[in-house]
Amino acid sequence: MLGLSGCASDGGLGELAVMAAMVAPIPGDASALLTTAAVAGGAVALVSASSTESTPGAVPVPGQAAAYKPDLQMLVTRETPERYRPRTCEYIEMALIEVPGYVGSTEPLLQQAGEARKVAASQVWYEKGCTQANLPRGIIGVHMDTVDAVSAARIAAPTMGVLIDRTGPGSGAQNAGILSGDIVVAVNDQPIADSIDFRLAVAKAPIGTSVNLKYWRAHNFYTVPVFVASSGNPPPVLPLAVRSSATPLKATSASLQGMSLGVVTPSYAKAVGLASAQGAWVTNTVKGSVADQAGIKPLDVIVEVSGQEVATAQDVADISSRMRVGYKATVSVWRNQAKRDVQMVLRNE
Structure with a gap:
């Protein structure tokens, strides 16, 4: 059973806006979601695939959609600067291109994930001094989900890659025989x-x-060339947050140190379920710092310090x-979605 951890389209239109069509509540369990791409054992058939890696005589078996409860909170908590610091500017650019799809979702946790990713x-x-690459924006016509490693491991499926949800009519992927439930693990051997x-x-x-897609289906790997078409769209305007939205606290003789705080929009x-746009949004914490030792986590919103209400990040420093x-x-x-208290012992740095 494979899980949903951030679905997207390679066409750049709406990106994660397809979430509503891909997941729906399961009757009797409001917390459960069903994705038609979640499969046990592989997709329904092998079509137009060529490979020297598949097991001779292997016959793909029909898959069956399976219920899975995706951890949407994980999509939020992973969105910290540490996720992007080791990556290239092009990777960060593509991550930002996906932001509008998250923010435009009707699912609150996906909206939160989009806001967190943007910051x-x-x-x-900004740290890397990136500039927009304006990539060619080739597409092959698929909607896909990042593979959930834990769920994939349970059925001996690849724990990294993308799970194909569906292909577009007449697209390169459909013409090449890519099916719902395939897991793409490499593009041109990367x-x-x-x-x-x-x-x-x-x-x-x-x-x-064409690009060569290496994919997993019914416990075998296959490789197939897929035609790359133009998206027909101009380069998107990146939804960059303003530089001042995440400002480190100024050190004082007794400050709440080790945090970067942003504006609660x-x-x-x-x-996140706050009644008003007040408080200090924790966008990052330094490992081993006062904030980290107290249990403050990225994406927390500080609303009070010692009983005094916090309206902005500067209030935290002032108090x-x-x-x-x-x-x-x-x-x-x-x-x-709840208020909780932590104890923090102040110190000089």
Whole structure:
């Protein structure tokens, strides 16, 4: 059984807006989601595939859609600057291109993930001095999900790559015989870790050429050339956050250190269930810092410090600067749709 962890289209239209058509509540369990691409054992047939890697005489067996509860919260918590610092500017650009699809979703956690990605990826974009590459934007006509490693391991499927949900009518992928349930693990012999890697590899391919997709189906690997078409769309305007949206706290004699704080926008407040756009959004924490030791996590929203209401990031610095070093401050954070308190011992740095 394979899980959903960030579905996307390689066409760049709506990106994750296809989520609503790909998942739906299962009767009797409001927390469960069903994806038609979740399969046990492979797709329904082998069509137009050529490979020297498949087992001789192997006959793909019909798959069966299976219920799975995707961890949407994981999509939110992974969106920190650390995810993007080791990656190229092109990868970050493609990640930002997917943001509008998240934000435009009707699922609150996906909206939250989009807001978090916008801030996290933008922060690293500025750190690296990235500029937009304006890639050729080649497409092969697929909607796909990043493979859920835990679920894939249970059926001995590849734990990295993209799970094909469906192909577009008349697309290169459909003409090549790519089917719902296939797992693409490499493009032109380059391993694919997630949907961003996949879309980037295809987008960089010259229009009118073919890319070789290595995919897994029914416990075998196959390779097939797939025609790359033009998306027909102009380069998108990247949804970059403003530089000032994630500002490190200024060190004071007794400050709440080790955090980068951002502005709580109305859309982010709505996504996380806050009544108003107030508080200080924790966009990053430094490992081993006061904030990290206290259990404050990226994407928390600080709403109070020692009983004093926090409206902006500057309030956190101002309130804490009036406290003595060594004082154990109660910090109230908003996390997972609920308010909770952590204890933080202030120190000099």
